[in-house]
Amino acid sequence: MPKAVIYRQYGVPAETVEVEEIAPAKPGLGEVRVNRILAPINPADLNTIEGKYPARYPLPATPGIEGVGTIAELGEGVTSTDLKVGSAVLLPAGLGSWREEVIAKASDLFPVPEGVPYQEAAMIRVNPATAWRMLHDFVAPQPGGWVIQNGGNSGVGRSVIAIAQKIGLKTVSLVRRPELIDELKALGADVVLLDDETAKDKIKESTGGAKILLGLNSVGGESAIRVAGALANGGKVVTFGAMSRQPMKIPTGFLIFKDIQFVGYWMTRWYKNTTVDQHRALFAQLLELAKAGTFQTPVEKIYPVSEVREAITRALQGSRGGKILLGQA
């Protein structure tokens, strides 16, 4: 019998989650039964289980905001030619992707074009989507323009590098470990610098003093101020994470005299405030890029659902070689 991860109350993720068997079910009218192939463990999933994430679901719930599967069985009335038994689909958010099987509304599934690696499809809805939107929604991208980001090695950071290259933007990426410099350059990063007090002068030098108007911040603390300080007057710092867990101490002069704007981005809000057609347009663009090999997301290990506690434990450790996923190990 297929299995699903569930949690009945909020708590320490590796201790709180349980594995249950899914009772056999037939897809109803307009529904589809999907074999889940792969689903990542995202930080937001763990925060949700802890009860610390602003987006909550009625308990008991199954975690997992994204994943990919293949269609196992079509219910009555499912006539879309894109949905056939065996074809790959993106799982909808909200049902929980940390399960081996799911019954979903056919209209909530997005078909994955042939040739897209399952691994990238399983992780398209969060990191590449965040990177794409942040590169487009705050400062209109100009070919040859520059963007600066900290946390260059994160999932979003790598997606930013990949997407920026495709749309003609140049990137400055700040990273915490020297060995990441060559690694990110190999991915197509233009400038990669250590995220320390030497960065300021090096940014100027390596960009030829380019006017940078967009800064992406997922670190906070001093690093966020470094990103802000690299921007030209009128630039925007978009914050979407706080890996350092340090608050941002914003110098007032940045706001008043340099007209730097500090705003936030939350992918969940975008999905909530936009239409299904907009979601589909975004997925189509991102999966096209994935098919072209744009994203090369490193994966450390794929765990079966039955080993979800081990998977969570590993996902919470630093210095991993890549993402942790649930799937057929």
Added chain:
Amino acid sequence: MPKAVIYRQYGVPAETVEVEEIAPAKPGLGEVRVNRILAPINPADLNTIEGKYPARYPLPATPGIEGVGTIAELGEGVTSTDLKVGSAVLLPAGLGSWREEVIAKASDLFPVPEGVPYQEAAMIRVNPATAWRMLHDFVAPQPGGWVIQNGGNSGVGRSVIAIAQKIGLKTVSLVRRPELIDELKALGADVVLLDDETAKDKIKESTGGAKILLGLNSVGGESAIRVAGALANGGKVVTFGAMSRQPMKIPTGFLIFKDIQFVGYWMTRWYKNTTVDQHRALFAQLLELAKAGTFQTPVEKIYPVSEVREAITRALQGSRGGKILLGQA
């Protein structure tokens, strides 16, 4: 002979400024000679003399970004019916209003309608202008809508209270001293609260949990976060000063999950990025309000130009009863 304040280098204001006599001059073609009546000492003036203000003038220079005068003599070719000998005008920025007489281009002068108190006209270009723009340019003002500000007793703070009332906005003003509560309420402030940790609950209570989308911050530090925390999702904190000299420690969740935007406002930038017609439209609106008695700017003392050092010294002291101006004492 009329006198002017000048500074030849940047330095401690009261020690750096000197008083000189102005050589007699006739207004040329299209020019006007103006008897300066009143000019305030603004913090930005003092920062400019210190060399710490981002807007600089070639040295030697005369300080003073605003003031009012009356026309003493018209040069040739000045045909505007608004400009007659004896009629009041706003002085242009950039020539320095800390002088008893000035030759100005007629086209740079804005006529002050009869019935506007000179004192309010002299101070219209900075504080009321800042308040007006901040109440209009960031969140479209909705009748019955709310705005929250700290530093409610500042020049801009009082202008915010006065203008908000005229345009149908309600105000929450945070202040540092209890005796200011009744004083600001007498001016028409809706809610006035002490700027401390008790404010949060009291704001909710006294506004009936109103959705506040605009926060004005001239204090920084904890107070800025208090203003941000009072905003509904999607609200904006507009920073235009930092009286506490404490940086703003922005909690990341405000940016990401509450979509609070932190932006800055600098009146000088607005004047620079807009047309003379836009400036004139703003002055016309503000002087109309001044004529109606909207602004009641408290003045502590008017010093003659010859006593500018005493005037500066007093302007730099706390617990004044009002603004310090230069003029006919």
